[in-house]
Amino acid sequence: MSEQKILVIDDESPIRKLLQITLQSNGYEVAEAITAKDGLAKAINQLPDLILLDLGLPDEDGHSVLKKLRTWYTNPVIIISVQSSEEDIVISLDNGANDYLVKPFRTGELLARIRSALRVGNISDENLVIQFNNLSIDLAARVVKKNNSIIKLTLTEYSLLALFVRNEGKVLTHRYLLKEVWGPGYLNQTQYLRVYIAQLRKKIEDDPNRPVHIITESGVGYRFIITE
Amino acid sequence: MSEQKILVIDDESPIRKLLQITLQSNGYEVAEAITAKDGLAKAINQLPDLILLDLGLPDEDGHSVLKKLRTWYTNPVIIISVQSSEEDIVISLDNGANDYLVKPFRTGELLARIRSALRVGNISDENLVIQFNNLSIDLAARVVKKNNSIIKLTLTEYSLLALFVRNEGKVLTHRYLLKEVWGPGYLNQTQYLRVYIAQLRKKIEDDPNRPVHIITESGVGYRFIITE
DNA sequence: ATTACCCATTATCAATATGTAACCAGCCTG
DNA sequence: CAGGCTGGTTACATATTGATAATGGGTAAT
Numbered sequence: 001m002s003e004q005k006i007l008v009i010d011d012e013s014p015i016r017k018l019l020q021i022t023l024q025s026n027g028y029e030v031a032e033a034i035t036a037k038d039g040l041a042k043a044i045n046q047l048p049d050l051i052l053l054d055l056g057l058p059d060e061d062g063h064s065v066l067k068k069l070r071t072w073y074t075n076p077v078i079i080i081s082v083q084s085s086e087e088d089i090v091i092s093l094d095n096g097a098n099d100y101l102v103k104p105f106r107t108g109e110l111l112a113r114i115r116s117a118l119r120v121g122n123i124s125d126e127n128l129v130i131q132f133n134n135l136s137i138d139l140a141a142r143v144v145k146k147n148n149s150i151i152k153l154t155l156t157e158y159s160l161l162a163l164f165v166r167n168e169g170k171v172l173t174h175r176y177l178l179k180e181v182w183g184p185g186y187l188n189q190t191q192y193l194r195v196y197i198a199q200l201r202k203k204i205e206d207d208p209n210r211p212v213h214i215i216t217e218s219g220v221g222y223r224f225i226i227t228e
Numbered sequence: 229m230s231e232q233k234i235l236v237i238d239d240e241s242p243i244r245k246l247l248q249i250t251l252q253s254n255g256y257e258v259a260e261a262i263t264a265k266d267g268l269a270k271a272i273n274q275l276p277d278l279i280l281l282d283l284g285l286p287d288e289d290g291h292s293v294l295k296k297l298r299t300w301y302t303n304p305v306i307i308i309s310v311q312s313s314e315e316d317i318v319i320s321l322d323n324g325a326n327d328y329l330v331k332p333f334r335t336g337e338l339l340a341r342i343r344s345a346l347r348v349g350n351i352s353d354e355n356l357v358i359q360f361n362n363l364s365i366d367l368a369a370r371v372v373k374k375n376n377s378i379i380k381l382t383l384t385e386y387s388l389l390a391l392f393v394r395n396e397g398k399v400l401t402h403r404y405l406l407k408e409v410w411g412p413g414y415l416n417q418t419q420y421l422r423v424y425i426a427q428l429r430k431k432i433e434d435d436p437n438r439p440v441h442i443i444t445e446s447g448v449g450y451r452f453i454i455t456e
Numbered sequence: 457a458t459t460a461c462c463c464a465t466t467a468t469c470a471a472t473a474t475g476t477a478a479c480c481a482g483c484c485t486g
Numbered sequence: 487c488a489g490g491c492t493g494g495t496t497a498c499a500t501a502t503t504g505a506t507a508a509t510g511g512g513t514a515a516t
Contacts, residue, residue, distance in 0.1 A: 086336045086337050089336075089337050089340060090336050090337060090339075090340040093340035093341060093343065094340055094343060094344075096344075096347075097344065098344065098348060099327070099344075106314045108314050108318050109314050109317050109318060109321075112317060112318040112321040113321060115321065115322060116321040116322075116325070116327075140398070141397055141398040141399060142398070142399040142445075142448070143397060143398070143399065143451075150453075154446065154447065154472080154473055154474085155446075155447040155448060155473080155474095156473080157473095158448075189475090189476095190492090190493090191475090191476080191477085192474090192475075193493095194492095194493060194495085195475085195476090195494090195495085195496095196474095197493095197494090198494060198495065198496095216493070216494095218483095219491090219492070219493095265513095269514090382461085382462055382463080383462080383463095384462080417464090417465095418503085418504085419464095419465080419466085419504090420463095420464070420465085422503090422504060422505060422506085423463095423464085423505090423506085424463095425504090425505085426504095426505060426506060437505095444504070444505095446471085446473070446502095446503065446504075447472085447473070447502080447503065447504095
């Protein structure tokens with residue numbers, strides 16, 4: 001998933017600074033606007049995933065800004081305001097705000113409320129899938145496919161393969177592989193490796209007798225190669 | 229639109245009375261539950277449009293109740309709690325609560341936040357019906373059909389199935405499934421899992437001895453597959 | 457009070473993964 | 487060619503993990 005963009009519309013410079021730092025350090029892209037007019041323009045041009053709107057803008061009443069936004073903007077809008085009166089809260093929510101936070105707010109809570117608002121409508125994020133030749137490996141889902149059908153790998157086989165994939169192109173020594181998959185107490189059980197390398201090759205190579213992905217580096221270890 | 233139903237789960241009698249009167253006089257139908265267990269049961273039977281959940285229930289931790297609800301319940305959940313700590317708020321929102329109000333609350337604000345939550349919830353209430361083979365699963369309505377006749381699933385079975393459907397294709401580890409469905413205290417009760425997987429298979433697979441949807445990943449967990 | 461049902465729990469049997477060893481095949485070196 | 491490396495293959499006992507049926511406690515509906 002690419003970075004999500006949040007538009008901050010607030011005339012108080014310290015608040016904007018705080019929000020910018022907080023949001024950016026949490027992986028959001030931040031756009032800023034100081035006035036209502038600027039805010040509405042930036043909302044149109046940049047189509048942010050979420051808008052943080054201060055009710056107390058200098059050039060226009062916040063409620064009016066929210067109503068204008070809601071004529072076309074469907075993503076979440078969270079109000080941030082010094083006003084804690086019930087009237088302001090009720091009006092804002094009924095005008096289509098998704099949430100209302102009173103300044104000063106706790107940044108942890110703000111971030112949680114942003115996550116909550118963004119969650120709605122967000123389906124599942126795609127996993128990183130490595131694909132090459134007739135193989136596809138989805139590390140997050142723990143799924144390996146060959147010619148589009150799922151291959152069953154045992155725990156040990158999968159650990160080995162995942163190690164290889166994450167270190168594609170590098171030579172992995174016997175000792176390293178044994179330490180990572182079996183643990184530090186198995187450093188000289190190279191025999192285990194031979195057995196499991198053979199099983200992996202049987203499952204993922206087209207011709208296990210002439211492997212193109214899991215290459216033997218005699219006397220050293222093995223290397224995993226992604227051929228295009 | 230017909231009357232919308234709200235389920236109040238709270239053990240304090242005065243609060244329930246207050247909420248009942250307030251909500252009913254604003255056109256909502258109200259159901260009540262005093263304990264976590266009762267609340268979960270009523271949520272299943274009545275499928276309310278929104279749930280108001282008190283975190284401080286006598287029989288079970290509120291965060292745990294919310295997580296159990298969220299394994300299958302997709303409508304808005306608003307937390308009402310005397311706890312105002314940032315930690316409780318952040319955990320609740322990240323567990324899928326739509327909003328968090330601190331007791332004592334202002335009824336006007338509560339009503340506005342309910343309207344807001346219902347508005348958003350209805351927008352995102354898209355086609356959550358998954359259909360494949362001779363099965364159809366409607367997550368929102370909590371209905372599972374096989375060959376067009378409704379299958380009865382227990383709470384636990386449905387939680388499991390809903391988890392699988394939302395993570396189709398991925399391997400779900402034993403630990404993850406146990407944590408989500410039974411809670412973090414059951415992480416090594418893998419035998420529960422086996423029992424319930426068997427029951428689910430009996431109900432949804434054509435041939436439970438040769439499952440095609442719920443696939444065992446030996447030593448790791450299970451995977452749910454939608455076959456076309 | 458009776459019934460039905462869900463759930464947690466246990467016992468038992470079956471399937472699968474793992475560690476291990478025996479054996480085989482090149483390959484280098486003398 | 488013999489002998490010692492290194493790596494590959496196969497088979498199998500054991501240990502681990504999984505499937506299934508059955509039990510009893512608890513609870514809600516009738």
